[in-house]
Amino acid sequence: MADANSVASPLFLREAELRRGVELLYFAYRDFTKGPDKLLEQYGFGRAHHRALYFIARRPGLTVSDLLKLLSITKQSLSRVLNDLQAKGYVTSEVGREDKRQRLLSVTEAGAALEREVFEIQRERMIQAYGQAGQQAVTGFWAVLLGLIDQDQQAALDQFIRENTSGR
Amino acid sequence: MADANSVASPLFLREAELRRGVELLYFAYRDFTKGPDKLLEQYGFGRAHHRALYFIARRPGLTVSDLLKLLSITKQSLSRVLNDLQAKGYVTSEVGREDKRQRLLSVTEAGAALEREVFEIQRERMIQAYGQAGQQAVTGFWAVLLGLIDQDQQAALDQFIRENTSGR
DNA sequence: GATATAAGTCAACATGGCTGACGCAAATTC
């Protein structure tokens, strides 16, 4: 924890430090998604299904085009997973009230339960990482990740990356 | 930077804080890989090729089985990209000196140049994120990512996640 | 000499991206 290699030196913009970030990001992302993938497989879903489910659960009433912007994928890719999720009863859509062309998406009870179940796995790992790193580290973790995100894409996720933790 | 939402509260293990981590990790990883993907496409390669190239460049003389452990993929998946890389002259392999069954992998000059070119893109984004977040944040970034990585997998990457930044 | 290990190959399949080409209903503009 406090050993020399895990603390960024004042020369933290050197190549070695940058590569360390690249590598840790790759391994962490890969391992973090492994657990959820395994669980989802039992439901006949993949991570693409989970992403849609996740954000619909987070933002009930989200429109299809909102979700498309958030995920940055094509509507054909999204429709594939959305159809699966709806067919199996995890997601429903209703016609928009103001604009009847829109479809407002929301999760069913089963959908909420599945999202919870996957989140429980993510939660365990994330809480372990947060806990052993400490509060201050978490702030740094967020700050760097935020800097890695496309600026021109941040508009679409503003609600998540800004309002999210405004609790208390 | 110092606004209320970007600093973890003392209750940093609450669900909102965990979800923020999940979401930022997803968006950051996605956006971070976009630039490299685009460049690699011009060479007829994908990110799988890059991963192999990257680690071979980092650890010349790496054996195939070392690389397999590091990447956690099957040898069939690896052989596909390795064949492409070798066919196009970016990677070479030589018979192991001690153990002649092994193949010691290394990058050619072209391979080193390509890795450099991709890294330059990664570098720009990472340096921007590091720079705006600050040295202390980088330490936290590493600490949390490290905690997200499988413990039983860390043996395979020990050289990277520990020795890496021991410079100076 | 038997067995285990490192590497490679063939074949088939799943997932999740993509492009291109349409169709339809509702909203908006002229």
Place this chain on the structure above:
DNA sequence: GAATTTGCGTCAGCCATGTTGACTTATATC
């Protein structure tokens, strides 16, 4: 009111990258 734009959906096919399973060859080790 007609024309155009927008939101959504769909069909069809392609590509990258992962998987499993079966088998071969060369070399090391017991």
